[in-house]
Structure formats: structure tokens, C-alpha cells
Amino acid sequence: DTAVSQTPKYLVTQMGNDKSIKCEQNLGHDTMYWYKQDSKKFLKIMFSYNNKELIINETVPNRFSPKSPDKAHLNLHINSLELGDSAVYFCASSQGTGLSYNEQFFGPGTRLTVL
Amino acid sequence: AQKVTQAQTEISVVEKEDVTLDCVYETRDTTYYLFWYKQPPSGELVFLIRRNSFDEQNEISGRYSWNFQKSTSSFNFTITASQVVDSAVYFCALSDSGYSTLTFGKGTMLLVSP
Numbered sequence: 001d002t003a004v005s006q007t008p009k010y011l012v013t014q015m016g017n018d019k020s021i022k023c024e025q026n027l028g029h030d031t032m033y034w035y036k037q038d039s040k041k042f043l044k045i046m047f048s049y050n051n052k053e054l055i056i057n058e059t060v061p062n063r064f065s066p067k068s069p070d071k072a073h074l075n076l077h078i079n080s081l082e083l084g085d086s087a088v089y090f091c092a093s094s095q096g097t098g099l100s101y102n103e104q105f106f107g108p109g110t111r112l113t114v115l
Numbered sequence: 116a117q118k119v120t121q122a123q124t125e126i127s128v129v130e131k132e133d134v135t136l137d138c139v140y141e142t143r144d145t146t147y148y149l150f151w152y153k154q155p156p157s158g159e160l161v162f163l164i165r166r167n168s169f170d171e172q173n174e175i176s177g178r179y180s181w182n183f184q185k186s187t188s189s190f191n192f193t194i195t196a197s198q199v200v201d202s203a204v205y206f207c208a209l210s211d212s213g214y215s216t217l218t219f220g221k222g223t224m225l226l227v228s229p
Contacts, residue, residue, distance in 0.1 A: 041222050045216040056216055106160040
């Protein structure tokens with residue numbers, strides 16, 4: 001059974017379009033994250049949700065809107081896609097937050113290419 | 116603000132050589148966690164190890180070993196007798212107090228040739 005899954009795995013689209021990436025975890029975790037990995041392989045946190053509440057938003061443009069319909073899902077919607085949005089987007093989840101840190105489990109990533 | 120520096124962008128070795136990947140971190144917190152992740156060419160992120168700031172014991176897992184030194188804010192990773200399958204990008208990461216998000220270093224690409 002896949003722990004953290006993302007769909008689609010690859011997404012190719014034109015500039016200006018709106019697209020969504022879905023993430024689901026079946027681990028019963030409370031916290032979910034979105035990370036972006038750019039063309040230079042640099043990984044950076046975008047958002048974090050705990051029990052469906054947004055707790056971290058790392059100065060991401062408001063074209064990016066995460067949505068958490070329930071604890072097991074954290075979707076990423078991107079409006080008006082730009083060339084610079086091309087990257088690999090990783091979803092992750094962990095049992096909790098704070099100092100009693102629990103390992104983050106990562107999804108397989110979604111490679112987004114904006115033409 | 117926290118920061119992770121992996122000064123080695125790319126390392127090339129020949130199979131069976133030992134290789135050490137360096138990681139230096141900065142944080143103002145006294146409680147924090149350090150991690151290593153592996154990203155093979157297939158692209159997924161594979162968790163290797165987690166260490167908390169109160170546990171400076173070195174750890175060995177098979178051919179992998181980690182050296183955590185708070186005095187120099189370093190958490191180095193050594194692969195003994197490297198193999199071609201070790202070829203990947205390796206990321207060091209830090210999580211301090213708060214919401215457990217990971218701050219990653221820029222990664223070190225390890226190329227192991229036969």
C-alpha cells in the first residue's frame with residue numbers, strides 16, 4: 001500500500017492555465033506539507049497543514065492555493081501558471097508537529113512543466 | 116533563521132572507495148533534528164536517518180555511518196565501500212522548534228563509477 005500518493009506524476013501545461021495536484025496519505029497522519037524542488041534540485045517548504053488548518057505559508061505567491069478537504073488529503077491548486085512554476089512538487093506527511101518530531105514521509109513527486 | 120550548508124556540489128568516486136558528504140547547519144534553537152535523505156535518479160526522496168540535538172552518538176547502519184558534532188555544527192555522512200547504486204543526490208536537512216518543516220541543504224550529487 002502506498003503511504004503518500006500524488007497525482008499526476010507528470011503534468012505538462014501551457015502558461016496561463018490553472019492546474020491541480022492531488023496528495024493523499026493513508027498513514028493517519030495529522031500534518032501534511034508541500035515542498036517545491038526547482039531545476040537546481042533545491043528543496044523548499046511551501047505549505048504545511050495540521051488537521052486541515054494552514055500553519056505554514058512560506059511566502060508563496062497567492063496563485064498557489066492549498067486545500068485540505070480532510071486530514072488525509074492536501075491538494076495544491078495553481079492559477080495562471082508561469083514558466084518559473086516548472087519544478088517537482090513533493091507532498092509529505094508526518095504524525096505531528098513541534099518538538100516531538102516525527103519523520104516526514106514523502107510522496108513520489110509531481111513533475112510540472114510549464115511551456 | 117536556520118540554514119543548512121552542503122559545500123560539496125558533486126563528488127565522483129570509483130566503486131569501493133569510501134566517501135564522506137559534509138553537512139554544516141545553523142540554528143538558534145537548542146532542540147532540533149537533523150536528517151539525511153537520498154534522492155536516486157528515479158526522483159523519490161528516501162529517508163536515511165534522523166538525529167536529535169541531544170544525541171551526539173555516532174551511528175552506523177551497514178555501509179552508512181553518520182558523525183554528529185555539535186561543537187562544529189556538523190552532521191557528516193560516510194559511505195564505506197561505495198557502490199554504483201549509491202549514486203544519487205544526498206540532502207541534509209534540519210528541523211527546529213515549531214512546525215517540523217524541513218530546511219534542506221542544496222544537496223550533494225554522488226557519482227559512483229564502476
